[in-house]
Amino acid sequence: MGSVEHKFKVLAFGMIAEKLKTSELELEGIPSTEVLKGYLFQQYPEIKDTKFSISVNRKQVKGDSPIPNEAEVALLPPFSGG
Amino acid sequence: MSRFSRQVILPGFGPEAQSKLKKAKVLVIGAGGLGCPNILYLAAAGIGNIAIMDGDTVSESNLNRQVIFGEAEIGINKAEAAAHYLKSKYSDIQIHTIPEFISPSNAVSWISQYDIIVDGSDNFATRYLVNDTCVLLGKPLVFAAIYQNEGQVAIFNAYKYAINYRDLYPEPPKENDIPNCSETGVLGVLPGIIGTIQAAETIKFLTGYGNNLVDKMLYYNLLTQQTYQIELSKNENTMSLIPESPEELASRNYAFFCDAEEGVSWNDALRELKNNPQHILIDVREPHETPKLLGYKYFSMPVSNSYEISSEIEKAESIFLFCQSGIRSLRMARDLKKKFIGKNIYSILGGIESPESPLN
Structure with a gap:
């Protein structure tokens, strides 16, 4: 079987979007959230120091979670202002 | 109306x-x-x-x-x-x-x-x-x-x-x-x-x-x-991570992690270690160095043999390092921060010789 194309969307919020200089990325071939983090830390070292949670298809995930084809992954940093 | x-x-x-x-x-x-x-x-x-x-x-x-x-x-x-x-x-x-x-x-x-x-x-x-x-x-x-x-x-x-x-x-x-x-x-x-x-x-x-x-x-x-x-x-x-009683809550320093610099006091370090089982304490001195920190749970990770306990560090939320006087632990805290991204890594000020250390 040939490799099936695996694409997904990454939405960034708050300071993560600021550091990525975009609020939306299209990525492919990254199987899980930990691999995604490794990729992002390499491409955008400035986000390493920012804490964030991750959701896949609008559900918060913990640990290493699979990223399904056509998924929507969101990077969710905390806000403190009020 | x-x-x-x-x-x-x-x-x-x-x-x-x-x-x-x-x-x-x-x-x-x-x-x-x-x-x-x-x-x-x-x-x-x-x-x-x-x-x-x-x-x-x-x-x-x-x-x-x-x-x-x-x-x-x-x-x-x-x-x-x-x-x-x-x-x-x-x-x-x-x-x-x-x-x-x-x-x-x-x-x-x-x-x-x-x-x-x-x-x-x-x-x-x-x-x-x-x-x-x-x-x-x-x-x-x-x-x-x-x-x-x-x-x-x-x-x-x-x-x-x-x-x-x-x-x-x-x-x-x-x-x-x-x-x-x-x-x-x-x-x-x-x-x-x-x-x-x-x-x-x-x-x-x-x-x-x-x-x-x-x-x-x-x-x-x-x-x-x-x-x-x-x-x-x-x-x-x-x-x-949540305090178990009103007394424990009252004794916490909530500003600690928000304000903490890389060097922290023994008092702050020991309180945080007590509050959270996900925090670990590490002695970075060589095995022959004394005095030992008796009565506390800690890992040993000599500078000469540093990454042996990587898996413990990986699992921990925050890592507190101490040495004899606070100099080696500060250097190692800076090194570890580069290796373990996103971890809170602190060096305890003054080391085991500090007047604040639990041995003194």
Whole structure:
């Protein structure tokens, strides 16, 4: 079987979007959230120091979670202002 | 006609919901950008008992968003100024003024007196303190926070073992990693919108009207007018991070992680290690060096053989390093920070020879 194309969307919020200089990325071939983090830390070292949670298809995930084809992954940093 | 007739006639709301609002006791923490719209709409909606807690005074730069206040209130305590305004508008609700900041020593006594807590604070130390106190006391928490042009709103701790803030972010970030409005700027309408959503959630939660944000987080972006809602998930490790008793809560230093520099005192380190089993202590001296730190659980990771316990470090939330005088541990803390991204890694000041060390 040939490799099936695996694409997904990454939405960034708050300071993560600021550091990525975009609020939306299209990525492919990254199987899980930990691999995604490794990729992002390499491409955008400035986000390493920012804490964030991750959701896949609008559900918060913990640990290493699979990223399904056509998924929507969101990077969710905390806000403190009020 | 009552002042509530327009909401009482709403299908599904009615006099029953109104009477729930009348009986409710709500504590609003912070009378700032988020607090002001909360206070205005909760009072207008007829919440029977509203407490306003804030130790800060009004300053001129607050006026673009803290819409209860005007030039005449500059220099006046925010809780007092807001309470004074509400009392001039409505005679049928109780307003309680708490002109002080919430702290580990007063949080339990204030929060325990109210049915629901509205967090309109502006810093991480307060947000974790309020969250933990609400979990400890079983109080629902209506949370909101803003960053530049974005906001987030959620209802935490709505029932036993419900989602709380630590399920999302187990440990506080450093205060200066995520700047607040005074540093990054904010259009006044943003906390107006987010605080109004927060007030709506409080009213809906108290009355059972509509679908609320229990165990969900709503994100809002002012620049795009887009919203995004996610379902939150429980994190099994969270409960161990919440103080187990009011006494333990009162003894915590909530500002610690937010303000901590890379060098920390023995007192702070030992207290944090006691509070959280996910924190570890490491002796970075060579095996022959003495005195040993008897009576404490720690790992040994000599500088000459550094990465042997990587897996322990990987699992830990925060790592405290000590050596003889604090010099080697500081150097190693800097090295480890590069290797273990996102971990809180601290060097204990003065090492084992410090007058503060538990051996002295």
